[in-house]
Amino acid sequence: MDNKSLHKNKRDVDNLVIEEIPSKKKQKSENISTNGNKLIPELDINHMYTNGFELMKKQFNNELIDEKQSDSFLQNNYRDIRQPFQVTQLKQFIQDESMLRLLMKSISNLNLNRLNNDLYSLKQSKDLSKYSEFKPVCQFFQDKVRPFLQNLTGTTLNSNVALTISRYDQNDYLLCHDDQLDGRKIAFILYLVDKEWSSEDGGQLELFRCKSDDHQPLEVVERLTPEWNMFCFFIVQPYTYHQVSEVKTSRFARLSINGWFHSSDVTIIPRNYSFRYNHIRSWINPCYFVDNNIEDIQRYFVDKSEIQLVDFLRTEKYRELSEALRKIDEIGLWKKNYCPVLSRYEYIPRESLLDTVQTSSSKMPMNETTKIVQEALDIFTSEPFFLLLSNLTGVPLHPRMKILDNESEQDETKKDENNSKLGKCRAEIRKWQFGDYSLASDIAPEYSELSALDFQLYLNVKKLNETNEVQTETISKIEAADQSDEEDDEEVTFSDEDSNEEESEEDEDENDEENDEEEEEEDKDSNDSTWRGGGYICYCEKDSSQDLLSIEPCDNSLNLVYRLKGTHRFMKYINSANVHVPFNELSLVYYQPDDETS
Template sequence: MHLIFRCSCAGDLELDCHPFPHCIIRNFLDSETFVENLQTELLGLNFNEKSNDLYKFKQSDDLKKRKEPHITGLRAALFGRFRSWLGEVLGVELEPTVDISCARYEYTDVLLCHDDELEGRRVAFILYLVPPWQISDGGTLDLYSIDSNFQPQSIVKSLIPSLNTLVLFEVSPVSFHQVSEVLTEDKCRLSLSGWFHGPSLERPPRHIEAPVSRSPHLPRDETVLLEWVNPVYLDISYQEQIQEEFEDSSEIQLKDFLKEEKFREVSEALRVAQIQWTKKGPPNKRCYDVASLDTLPQCVGECWELLRSESFFLLLSNFTGLQLHYLCPADDEDEDKEEDEDVPESGEATGSSTESRSPSTPVCCGELRRWSHGGYTLLHDAEAAQAEYALDLVLPFSSAEWQSEFGGYTCYVANEEDEELLTVYPENNSLALVYRDKETLKFVKHVNHRSSSDSGNSSTCRALYDFSFVYYE
């Protein structure tokens, strides 16, 4: 099938090197009839739901062997004449590899910040086959600037999808971009996308983030537990039941953990107090608000100290059987097993972050986080390289009823595997404890547009707050 590209018309082509080299070719295909028939063929494909830390959308199977006439014609043209022209423009010999698929983005679908880098990818392309589209519909292709560490910093350009428009950009260590969340409920963002392959660009040294500081417990006695914790969890026999259940599954959720009046007091303070919040990034790793500890109101600060107190370390030891306090009875058999199999040499799993302290000194690190529309965390290589044995704690406080369909829940996955091992949904005043090993990673799922008010008025968005701590033996 013969196709005519209209990219020679100056009014149809836009080149820009900011924030990284990209090109927009409008009215890419000469025949409107061809475009309509191509849309029809693509919408008739089988689509698979794709969902992980980075994205949520529907994708077709690989299109390199499909026999539909318009898909076949476009594929032949893109990876034939057009690829030759592109290689000449770039001065790069592009390989004959065919890499193309179709994506459908619908309400709340998103592809978060990433750089597209994978061995052999040289130029990315997207051909939009969408109905009339406005910026209020979401689904824009957002391009990020970078900071001095070659990390994504902020969105500096947003491209609105437009029918029969082809976007190309050079894949590089700094080609950070995202597909913003689709906000319209009655349109489908349909596109063909893929990569032209060739020699990869040279990568600068990867930026390594400073390790999160860890601290031993605060010297607080059991008075703080008596003041804050539901008395049922201070009963020794009940703690033994909890430990048995935890040792069976390595996770547990303790409902109504704080005394009701304390939980209400902290919830109200989080909602109305003048706490200073800072956006935490970079966006290819995380996006949420973290509280400045010196701006916490008294009751919130006291709750923070509870989770860092010596008596709470001991309570966690009783809940889990982990050695988080010297008074926790040691299990000789478990100790022998850990010595032989589990416990790495000092610094083996986490580099220099463990070398400055004794491996026998229990420590923790924590944050008070605020989650709202657009918040998430992503898996990344550095996290996998530094993974170690740890006890995760999350204690949520939501300002309104929070539903699982909003996102904001924590997923645990095996390293380099897509299948989720465990999902922990935020539940008011429910203390979640999860013990993970060196092969287990976690992320917080993107908080989507449904977290806004039911009326669609984004000015009254719901928010979720949580204390997030990690404890190390």
């Protein structure tokens, strides 16, 4: 597929120019540590917190009968958020703000790596212990902040302190997680944002309410806006789910020093987590029933394990189904699927389609809107479609599938023995909007699957403009035949653009296609397209930062991907830069029948 429809997601590393801070004169100061010509400050906790420690400790433990018993500084600068879990905020945390400004200069000279996957998008440093010039900062958190928090919270912390610098630029985010990992006991963050930062700029620390029984996150109930020189922390628990909302501003970055204090006594609690063939022909582009086309598609899929079939539905069926999905907004059948650690999107419950439609006055039988949607699901979960899908991909979902290689008598015998075995599938109709996503999680259903065939058909994908045509990669674009039954014999051609050139011009065409692909890549870099704002499917191996495959939604294009165990699939978080939402997806997963001989 071309890079408009299918592209490798490149994780760029920002190579910031390191500029040494010029030293005019060597100044001796007990508050400044020198390392070559870089000035790294020695930080200290605001003395108002250390002087009023006992009152603050009572307030932390909720032992003050009246918070007015606290001094005025604590009343104005210290705050405990109690629900959904306790988070403590300490404003004006660093005693001398001029030291913070020196620290900011040092940070500006630091190379930050771009991190980008299903869970987050941001820039981050390595652990600060890896940088010799940041040794005073590490010592501050180790020697001053650690005993301060240990005494305040009553927890026992070891010497393991993880420290990084994080930078969230416009459209960056961090989705729902709980921080339970590797003995983490206290999570903390020291905000270094601009003093004018407000809630409208985004980047808020959002806290989730969780179920009382299994601690699964439900919804955001508290939002904390970053402030300059504010220190926040909380004790890591099974229910401390939180996230960083998308940064909306381009004026300045959400900068912070963040990390975890560790303990040796941390225990991590495990999470619980019949149609006829002719009827199918009335829905699907006739070119996908032509034998030569089926063979070409199967050869490509067996080699690549993925393909995109454009114009998959007949034009009239595509229009009917697209219109029906838009009208369902008015009926109110969409239901939110929101499990913060897995996904957020809307879907249509299957029972809602089979049941009657509720109106303001009375119940009425299923109308044409829901009928066409139900019919589409019935088509793609029917036995005849299993056969067509088997023939297109070579994945054995149906015993009567056509295998391209010469079949031996033994193969035919085995096929007869397994004649009753059919594959299985699960199906869902989804709507994707701003803020939606799905995560590559170990508790996601597909993680436990041995192998599966993913089916993703997109509808109602908004284009940038009316003349912006969908483009696809040379091999993966299937040039659709005229959608009429009289032309069922027309062959599918693998072409980057519609062309009537003779075979003698193949070499010239190939050169043209390569040039076209280069131009498309340049267009992709210059135009505002879906991939810039998320909203595309990524495939990756577990614990890998490299995408195996990325698929950008295209109207009426079917994407088929054969996924092995250990391969994750996720929808990249859809941020406010995306110009193609909302759009719909028919998402199905097909499984091979159980192989009793293995």
